[in-house]
Amino acid sequence: MNDHLTLISQQLGERLVQSIHQENQNEIHVILRTPEDTGTVCSFLYQSLGYRLVTMVCSDERENEECFVIRYVFEPGAERQSEQEPQDIFVLVIAKIPQSADPKFPSLVSVIPGASVYEREIREMFGLIPVGNPDTRPLVLHEQWPEGAYPLRKEFDIKTKVARDKVKHQNYLTVEGEGICEIPVGPVHAGIIEPGHFRFSIMGENIVNLETRLFYTHKGVEKLAESMTLENALLLSERISGDEAVANSMAYCQAMEKIANVRIPNKAMRTRSICAEMERIYNHLGTLAGISTDLGFAYGSSRLNILKERMMQLNEKIAGSRILFGVNKIGGVGIDILRHAEELQTSSISIRKDFDKVISMLRSKSSVIDRLRRTGIITKKVAADLQTVGIAARCTGIDVDTRRDHPYAAYREITVSGRGETPKQRMAHRVEMQQRQGDAMARFDVRVVETIDSLAIIQELSARLGKDDDTLVLPGITERLEPFGNALGYAESHRGQTLHWLMIGKDTNSIFRYKVRTASFCNWPAIENAVLNDIVPDFPLINKSLDLSYSGNDL
């Protein structure tokens, strides 16, 4: 922590930086003198120090600071994380964009391609122009949204019903040439899945280009949170993406607990981790089943779906909800799972046993392996450029896992995948990482390994549940909040890192700004690369193997 602070402050110096200080335990705040220096500072962090850009948070602080503020959030890159002890820090580069008729900020896309989607989002939601970003297409609000209405500006009333502007058509990159044709798909798809539009340019069966267009499920979550109390926004955070309820609500609660500077009871931390792993398991089982369906092997999928149903019934038993709504509470958890500890043990053993059988059966089928291997490859370079997170990144050999890199809840006390104890184990893990191909097979295999890991974590943690006292919630957190206090909450959902930046309002039971960035937002851009040179029938398989949430992306 301290060496990062000294390193950054020495290198950047007073010419660029107004102040640099540590906050909220693991955040380094770097406040820039002028927004023009954003590029210099961010490329120093990104290129020289090898940090990753994990989110960009814009907020409309014209009332208090007379400016818009953009926070560029970085974390140490995977190379640094695996070579040394994990470094649990986030660096926030804070740029203040003065209020003006057409506020602008410098774009980072030439250095960090993954910044593009964040900049487009800020452009639409706040009306700040990213100077230098060539992609000016609408992202969130689609083409019938009129110019000049920016939902996340404070003067925009959430109830506004904006009239539909004349229909302008989205600009898709078109591929021309003999034999090339386009297939538009969606937003209403053939299966029971969420809406999104995909436009393939194909040559025969081969995909030459794919354009995705998402945000059909945009529900104004971030704006809505600003009109809610802290308790109510917790329910909202669970519904950002239904199948990530535990991870998202945990990140939200942790942001608040960080602002209040409190440590929640041990039993609550273990309960959170156990439920987060149960969520990971039922979703991984569902995804593996989906992969099996999409490669045309119904038998494997129905076997795996049975296991998923078993997990969901267990969810209901411990949490009163089949998809684990209502687990987290501000300052702790709302459920006492101690009486189910034994059942958690026996179930994780029996599910592991059945799971192993299904997987070895699937692996023995050459038709399964043939479809998966070398399909939907994401190269390590593409994943790094697009700031991919979670399984999609780990499958290319980028070793990032929020549970290990920024331990939260009970992950401090257990060994999460890849954090071997001996040098030999660590080396074996690194070698194994380098062998990952970034194809659908890797995503299948890594999901299998992580499901097994999660089952082991549940066993380990549920055995320790009884050792704690019975406190489930640390009361009085909301009283400890300061107006405009802010912090970053984070968790590793089954899709990858989910980051929630929360700023408390003037009234400490309200929210000034709630920025959510789920793993899907980072990983969606990668799919356009993953499908290149594959055939159209492989698209559903590739899509499923990445397991992306539309709702978590669209908010």
Next chain:
Amino acid sequence: MPEMTSKDKKQPNRGGRDGILSDHVETISASLINSRDLIMPNYRGRVVVAPVSKNDNLRNGSSNVESQSALKKTCVTEAISIGRAGVMISGEEQDSILSVDNSKCIMCGRCQLSYPELFKMESQFATPARSKSEMIVNSPDAEPGDTSRKSYEKVGGDLREKIKKIFGRSLAIREVDAGSCNGCEVEITALNNAIYDIERFGIHFVASPRHADVLMVTGPASRNMEIALETTYKATPDPKIVIAVGACACSGGIFGDTYATTGGIDKVVPVDVYIPGCPPRPQALLYGLFLAVDRLDGLNKNT
């Protein structure tokens, strides 16, 4: 990476006796099949309001304006309402009466935590209904929940008979996500798993609205999905049935009516059956389908 045990290596599983046709992979047990009707006691299925006599602190409404608004505010989706005086319950005139609107309730259980004497969460799921007014419940016995207490198998069997009678073929459903959080999709997908196995009742999900008899719509109808939902509805041949699945589709749910949402799919397309829940469990979905087919039966008789 793949954890192959030495046993697996020696005896690769290549179909035949230990493969596809055998039950070598043991993932299902009788108890799991029976679990279709098993609802855990702590499942948050629906809210029941306490018998009116217990609502004493809510009587004399005028002096209690503050406590009334505090009570309403416990509910994030404003599902709780306090009726005016003069309502008759069991032949007795009441000063005030509580009611819960199941089309809005997201089953968070917060009302029970704050006012345990007034509200109780029950593990019985809230009953799907044909109109929104049927979904407002104000006393424990007011909800017509009897049919939903039938077993999954029984509802499914009745449904199969009805489908056979009306269509002489199976029933085709198109699912449309109009902006849901994907929680409802998790449950609708579960209908197709080997436990609930809805296909054996002659119900299957189809890939196009042009093949569908029923549209199952989830989500608060986001602004960006409004046109797609309308188009899908128009593409579905008559007679068609629209089912609103989940609190969001029924009323906008927690996402409400904002710049980005329309506050319920009935603002966009006509709805025939509402299935409450956040998300509704598979049994509730099946019962909602039963109501929908029943309605289609009615439509056919009229034409």
